[in-house]
Every structure is written in structure tokens, then in C-alpha cells.
Amino acid sequence: MPLGERGIDNKGESRYCGVEADFTDDVPRLLSFNLSNGGFDFVVAPLMNPDYRPSLLEKCSDKPRVPPFAGSDLVVNPSRWSSHVVGKISSWIDLDADDPDVQMDSEISLKQEIAWASHLSLQACLLPTPKRASCANYARCVNQILQGLNNMQLWLRVPLVRADNESIDETSGIFTDYWEMWNIFRQLCEHDRKLSVALDVLSSLPSENSIARWYGEPVRAAIVNTNCFLTNARGYPCLSKRHQKLITGFFHHSIQIVISGKPLHEVLKRYSDLDAVQGANNNNGVVSHHLRPYLEYVGYLYQKMDPLPEQEQFELGYRDFLQSPLQPLMDNLEAQTYETFEKDSIKYLQYQRAIAKALMDRVSDENISSTIIVLMVVGAGRGPLVRASLQAAEETGRKLKVYAVEKNPNAIVTLHSLLKLEGWENSVNIVSSDMRHWDAPEKADILVSELLGSFGDNELSPECLDGAQRFLKEDGISIPSSYTSFIQPVTASKLYNDVKLHKDVVHFETAYVVKLHSVARLAPTQPVFTFTHPNRLTNKSNQRFKRLQFQLPTDMGSALVHGFAGYFDAVLYGDVHLGIEPLTATPNMFSWFPIFFPLRTPVCVQSGGSLESMFWRCVGSNKVWYEWCVTSPSPSAIHNSNGRSYWVGL
């Protein structure tokens, strides 16, 4: 029975728990014992007798040459194989052994077992951890197999061990940071999306930063050994706080749990005693499962999890899904889009607060009755900022004359009908024009706009507001008064592979709006470009160029950078801000997902190392675009030269 199911509880995706089993050729009993008695959802089981070696079989040429598989598709039907068994590839295989016979046996066996698993339509096979640091021949063979696989996943078993020391123990030739091994292996296999990771969780855990890297990697399962478990007062298995946090982290990232190892707890011994007394059966005449208490504890951890906030549940379908940014200047938004964004009440509340503060600063209490403030909403859409402005005026008792300037003729229709409905005819003037070309009848005290994209200036707010500044009084106020973009390097193997699917450069040179979820943030964000309004410089330019240096945490180990996550923060007025930069993000606001700038070739940053990158904002006669690159530790190409792949039309 799954720990949780999407749509039934409200904790996101479905979660399953499996169990690792030893070889048996009685697969029906294996399944009934672990699934029915044990309560597990699936079994990770060897497909082949561990004593089998292809070269031995060849020597006994009198016997029929049938490899000793656990059971065929006649004993257990394919749909049951497919939904309940993960094939465990023989753990003796060692393709990089010095002995050429072991090498050859390993290659033959690996290919046989995976071909068999494919025949049974298994969803995944578990590949044993490479036995040595140099594992290129193993990777070569897996890579050859991957070329021919359709849907089956290959999970490379990777121990989750400490990364504090040097990454390869010189004496043993074994990795102490197995992430490095994974990184070599997957690069040799060209980041194939069918190759993923099963983490082996041990009793000692690496640092949090070291663990965090894995959330950007394609981790499908975590194999939790029974020796990770402590014993509670009643003799039952439980986990340390750090292990609990880890398992919860796995739940959050839809990583399936697999219980592995021997039972190590008193309660189980008691179970067993009871079994012995009752002839190995419990009260119901069913053989009790020796690992069931561990499953129950994992289930308990799942139950303890807080349900997802409503907003998060709504956004589940958007997680790690790449979207092209809007082009609201070139294209006209649709009613549905307006409708969605207008629901973001927090955003308009922040605007209302900012406008109220501006009004109070602009008009002292004495002058309330004598002063009428001219406020222009540029990019009025269907009117939410007009409403926020009027509410701010009412709240502060200031008098307002509002102009609602909007270039989308469809939104103008809606605005007119809103005026009638709300009775705003006397205080609001609707202007159907592009703010950059409008010939205003008077100058404004306050210019209110919301032209911000996920990366702040990426929907061309600077160009629009520079154009509108003509009709702002010398001492007039712009809301927002400034905005800044931020970036940070991320591991995001899912996003990288989704971009790579297109097999062209254009998609690697495009920025995407995306609800980041399976992503590892490798360093704190840093500011990129800032724009301030009004901008009274004589030779103003909205071109920008920024060099950024990111330092990876020293206890993280090495990491692979697939690109940059981008955010913005805007100062609306005074101390009222609005933004999605993770540390300072406005809570409960949903109008903006982050932006993602991919890298054509992922860049590996060594443990404790730093990453230098450059971002440019370029302005041409009819478009604005970004270019970006990495210069250190190894230079990338400059992405999106001349905006050849991705640009925003003026």
C-alpha cells in the first residue's frame, strides 16, 4: 500500500516504499511475502542466480545453455513483474577488474540481465556501485545498453557518504565522495535521462550541503539500511533527527524509499520468538515480515509530514516544467492570463501599501482637501492597480485623479465596463495607448506600473518607464522606484535534460520561467542588474554588464552547474518591497515563478571552488536580450550572441 497517493492525501506526488530482497527462484512466494505480508509496494530483487558466471556455463557444454534467471514471465505475469519488481543486477559484476575473464563475464552478464529485465517490462534495474574509482569500462557498457533501451530506468547505486576529505582515497582507489563517481559516470553516458541514482543511506550522514546537491540530481530511490535505525524506548526502530529530516527531504522530492538489510531490533526478535512458538505463523496464520516495523516507521514519518499549502498543491503540475517567458509588450495578454494574475491579492496589497505611503508623503494632512494628486497607472490591464490606487486614496483620505493607460485594446474594453460597474467614471480616465507614445494632457505626481518579469527587467519595464517618464513631474514618484535581478548557480539535471531534448542550440540559449523544485541551489543569490525610476541621467543606457563570483560551501563537495536560477526584488516605495528572491521573497505571492538560464555544457565546480560568470543585458533597435557565460573554472561559449536565440521585442 503506497505511503501516500497523489490526489488522495494532499502531500503531493505518490510515494512508495520497497524492500531489497535476496535471490530466490520462487518469485511468486517472494512477491506475496513482501507485498501481502510485508506491506511493501515493490521488491528490489536479483534477477539472476548469484553463482552464475557465463564462462562457467560455457565450460559445462553438456548442460542446456539457459542462464539461471529467478523466474520467467509464465510464473509471474509481466504486468506484475512490471509494477512490483525492480531488477537488481548481480552485485559481483566488475567491468573494470584487472582480470580479463572477470571483465568479460561481467559484460556478458550485465547485458543478459538487462535484456531479460527489458523482456519482462520492468520499470527499473538497480546497477551495483562501481567497485573502483576508475569505472569507465562499466560506464561504456552501460552507455551501450542505454542506447538501446526504450523506457526502463537504470538506477546506479551510489553510497551517500561523507565528502569532507579528499574526493579519492589515494591508497584504496575508492571514492570517498561518491558524487564524483556519479558525475564521471553520467558524463561518460552523456547525461542520458534513463540513467538515474539510487542513494544508499548509511548510519553516518554527510553534511547538509553535501546532501543538498543530490536534490538537483535524478535520484529515484533511497535505499535505507536497517543499521541506520536507532532503537526507541519500547525497542522499536526509529531514526535520528538528521535521518528523519533526510527521509522527509526524500518525500518532498518524490524519491522512493527502499528498506534493506537484516532486522536489528528487539521487537523483531520478539516477533520471531512469537513466530517460533506459533510455528512461524502469527495469529492469523500468516508469516510475519521481519522488516515490517521499519516500513511502519517510514509510514509514520510520512504521516507526520505537513500537508502542502493550497498554493503548492495548485502548483504541483508546474514543478520543473519549462515555460517560455511572456512577451507582454509585443503580444497582447489574454483574459485568462489577466484573471490568473489578478488573483494574487498579496501583490496588490503591497502596491496599495506603497501607494498609500507615497500619498501620505506627497500630501500632508493639512493639504488633504486642497490637493488632487495625479496618478497614472501605466499598463493598467484590467484595472487591479487602479483599484489598489483608489483604495489607497480612500484609506489615506487623499484625493486622486487617475489615468489608466493601457496598450491592449481588448483590456480597454474590460476597463470601460469596470468603470461603470464600480462607479469610477469621475475619478478615472481611460487611455488607450502605448505609454511610450502617449501625449499626456498633464504631468503625473505618481506613476504606478507593474511591468516586472521573473528577472525584473525582462519584460522591458526599464524601456517602458523611460518612455513614460516624459509625463512624470520633475519631483514625481515612480512605483516601483527600483528593481534588481538576482541569480544563483543550480544543479538541475531534469531541466537540463528537458532543454537537451530539443537537440538544438536555440533552446540552450533561452531563459525559461519555471517552478523550481528538483533543483540544488549551490550558492547564495547575488544581485545582477538594478534599474531606478525615474532615471534623470542624460546619457542613460539600459545596457548592463555584470561579473559574478559564486563561492560553493566548503562542506558541499564538488557539484555540477546546469545553469542559473534568476529572481527579482522590487522596491515599490520606501520600505515596501515585492519580490521572489528566496531569502526576501514576499510570502504567499504566486504571480512569478523563477527564471532559468541554462548552460549548453554543464560546468563542474570542484569542492570548495568558485564559479565566475558574466551576464549582459543588451539593447538593440527593436529588441532587448541577455547574453551569459561562465568564465571560470572553465570557460563556456557566450550564450545567445546578438540575441540570436532568445530576445524580447521592443
Added chain:
Amino acid sequence: MPLGERGIDNKGESRYCGVEADFTDDVPRLLSFNLSNGGFDFVVAPLMNPDYRPSLLEKCSDKPRVPPFAGSDLVVNPSRWSSHVVGKISSWIDLDADDPDVQMDSEISLKQEIAWASHLSLQACLLPTPKRASCANYARCVNQILQGLNNMQLWLRVPLVRADNESIDETSGIFTDYWEMWNIFRQLCEHDRKLSVALDVLSSLPSENSIARWYGEPVRAAIVNTNCFLTNARGYPCLSKRHQKLITGFFHHSIQIVISGKPLHEVLKRYSDLDAVQGANNNNGVVSHHLRPYLEYVGYLYQKMDPLPEQEQFELGYRDFLQSPLQPLMDNLEAQTYETFEKDSIKYLQYQRAIAKALMDRVSDENISSTIIVLMVVGAGRGPLVRASLQAAEETGRKLKVYAVEKNPNAIVTLHSLLKLEGWENSVNIVSSDMRHWDAPEKADILVSELLGSFGDNELSPECLDGAQRFLKEDGISIPSSYTSFIQPVTASKLYNDVKLHKDVVHFETAYVVKLHSVARLAPTQPVFTFTHPNRLTNKSNQRFKRLQFQLPTDMGSALVHGFAGYFDAVLYGDVHLGIEPLTATPNMFSWFPIFFPLRTPVCVQSGGSLESMFWRCVGSNKVWYEWCVTSPSPSAIHNSNGRSYWVGL
């Protein structure tokens, strides 16, 4: 007048010598002075008045906004501009300056000057050396320009300085190994083939290994400063032995020389005195050129060069030209191909020596008259190895019965006619069959074959000889008795760019036969795969797998690896060998050019670092292929998985 011209002298490609000049707005005089009086072939001259700054022009808005270029296409016609002028971009430009005004002026000026050079159809422009280690904004701007250029080359001026120290001087932020700067710059510009290098040669030179790297880079010109020159006994300029060797190296790689700087030699002073006496004119009434003695010395060095050997002259057209390897097993060779290869007399002489030795070992002098040796030539082609065998028999007095086995029915026709012409009917039997399937009437004492490709086994000699081994006596001899492939990492930017032109993965996963010339060999070769014949192992396999570790010379500095150069060496018999491995190559043999295995992404190896790579020889049911990868310093993808891009048919 060119130093040398292809087809006129016999020293290869044409070589020119240019001169670097200061700004003048009298371009006709500039040309006549430097070309007619000076004898130079071209002038590297500024296109723009060095005092010009775009921002200054804007301020003086009363003047017409025409940038002060040196001269227009009316003063000097475009064909003269194009053939005699390399545009020197303003050396003040500094796109990575902290001052945003300098940045902006630099970007505008760079774009203006290159647009102008393009308008004049110049063949190249010289870009000034970046002023600081961080030069990404310069690279971004050049990269943007490159996207729009058609044919014009941009030569980045790179000082040829020592690489012994750390590569960036931390205090000054300036590179001490400018190769690193070049490497970052060109990677940011995606290895654009229109971006190349002009080396600035100074009085002190880096190590030979450090210089050697540049021969794999796209170096188009070497600017030799007058302060490099020493003074000979008669007061004339001359160069040190090391500088002479460098200039000769440039000649060999068709790198044009440019003389730069002030005259620094007595003889010139005397010239000037003479000029002064004679009113600045020499005897003929022509102004003498102050740098002519330097040109004359460079011309003298050129004259001193040995002419190319005939073979090299013949191969000029093949230099760095990628060819697909032959598939002689799948395809039948054409008469022209046989004809070409049969001209390689050295190769057949080596075979004759090997066969003679084998015959003497096989038949003692006493048994000469009683013993007839059965010798089979497998892959006899049009008979050159039959001839070598008969000549060896004659030379040693041994009696021979020859079978000439050949699968190409067209070659069989030629063989029959050869037999009649030479009167070999009694000693030679022609067999029209694939050696792998021939049912031989008797067993051979000696099996002679030449099935070797540039990489030894790459034309499937192992598979063919394993197939032919059935009809070799238990104690029979195979000539060759073994062969080994070798590789070494190389910088080969020209080859890399030629492969890249195809814009697909397939061409990056193909090995090419190529006469390597503009290539830097970064480490000594290492053996890869060895095959020995006859092979009496019971479970023989021609699959191979080799891990190779290359150490770069410590005084070389960092280098970029574009791929691997491959060679072979074959032991024919005893101490008689045949091969193209550079250190042991058989002289004057021309049947094989090296093979080149490209890398999809070039790998940078740091100064004194090492490169680990893996090569596999894989055998399937109907094809043989190689896979290869780099595992360290940074892992590449495994190339040619399952032989998907490149394979040899069985």
C-alpha cells in the same frame, strides 16, 4: 615581393612579410612607401585616428559626425585595400575597463572600425591584446561581430611570453601565459574559425614546448619587434639561434611575418645619415625604408631554408585534410589506389627483408635444394607482395611455392596478366577467394599479408588473419608477426573546426586519415592495442580496452586537446619492422598518413597536468568499431557508442 611562392620555389605555401605602421591619413603614400620602397607585401595600419573617441564626437555636435578614418575606398581602391592592408584596430580600446564611458566608447569604436574594414573588403583586422585578465566583455563584443562577418579574419594579438610562472600574475591581474587568455577568449567565442592569432614576438622567448603548443592553434601572423634583433659584426640586424629557429618554424606553418617597431641598428643610422646628406633620398631619388634591413634578414632566413623533400611537396595538398579511412574488406579497391600504394618501394623492401630472414630461419643452407616452402600471400592485390616474396627467395636461394589469395575479382584479372608477363606461372597459384572462407589444398609455412591501416588493426587485419590461420602450419610464420597502435593527444584547431563544420555528432565520432601538419603533439605516444599472429589462444578475442595516462611537459604551460593522433608499428619478422609511429617511423614510406580521433568538446589540460583517456576496440557480429573518451581532468562523453557513427564492416 613575397618571400616565397607556392609552385615557384619548392618550399611549400607562399610566404609574405608585412610591416606595422603608425596612423596616417595619407594612405596612398603609406602604401607606396612600405610596399614599393620598403619591399614589404602588406601593411598593418590603423584605420582610425587614434585620438578619436565616439563620446567626444557626440559632444561636438556642430561638426559633421563622420568618424576620422585613415582613408576611403576612393583614395585607395578596394582591391588594393584588400590585398595590401591589414586593419589595425585602435589599441586604446578596453571593453573591460571599470569606467563605463571607456567601455561604451570601446564597443562603439570596435564595431565601427570592423564594419569599415568589412566595407573595404580587408582580409583581416588585428585586434589589440586584452588589457586585463578578465576580458569577457571584449570577447562578448568580438563574438557578436563574428556572427555577422563573412570572410574577414580577426587576428587577436597575443604576446608570446614565458609560461614558467603561474599563469596569472595575481598582483597585476595580467596573464603571464597569454595562451590562457587566448584559450578563454576563443572558448567564449565558440572556436569561431574567423578568429585567429597574431603572435607578438619579443626579445625573450618561452620554452620550446611552450612555443610548440601554438602550432596547433590558428596562428596567422607573427609580429616580430625590432628589439628582437641582435647586431652582427657589420652592424646589420640578425637574430639569435632560437629566434631563427622560431622564424623557420613560422615559415613551416605558413605564418606570415610582420616587422614592427623602430629601427635600432647602426646600419640604419648610416642609412639615415646618407638620407640627410642627400636630402632624405637615396641614390635613386627614392626615400629608403628604415625597416628594410630587417625584411632583408627575414628574406635571408627564408632563402637558407632547405627545400621540401619531393614526397612532402607531393603531400602539400593533403596537409590537415580529413579523409575517411578505407574499408578494403567491405569495398574493393580501385586500380588507381593499388597503383598509388605499390609505388611505396620502401614498404616492399621491408617485406622482402622480412621474408628473406624468415626463409633463412626456416630452411638451413643444407636443406636448400630439398625443401620447398609454401608461402601464401593473403590479400595479394595486384601482386607487389608476391614479387617481394619471389625476390626474397631468389636472394636467399630458397625454393618457394606461392599462393596469391585475393578477394577482389578485379585484382585477380590483373594478377593473371602479371603472371604471364613475369613468367611466374610455375611458381605462383592464384586463388580468387576471401581468405576467411578459402578451403586451402595444403598448409602454409609462411603467411604474408599487408592488411594494416593507419591505426594498425583498423582495416581488420586481426579478423582476417584469424580466419586465415586455419591453413597455417602449427609452427608456421605470419608476416607481420605483430602490430601495435599508438596514440598521443594533440592540439589541432584546424581539424577540430573542419569536423565541427558538419554540425552533427556523427563526424565527431569518426576517425579520419590525415596528413597532420598544423598540429601540436602534447605528449609522447603510448601503445594502445597489440595483436600477435598466429594467435593460438583457445578463447581468443579481438576486443580490447586500454586506459592511457598522458603527462604534459612541465614547461609547456596549459594546452587544449582537440583529439588524438594515432599511428601503428608492425613487427614484420624478427628485427624487421614497419610503421609510422613518429619516433620509430620507417623513413620515406608514404602508404599511411596518421589517423585522427576527434573529441566532441576539446579538453583543457592545466600546466604540468595529465590527461587520462580510454580506448576500446569493440567487435560485433558484422562490424568492428572503436569507442573512446577522456576521463580526466574532466570526463567527456563516450564517443561512438555501439559504433553508431563510425565502424568497419566485417
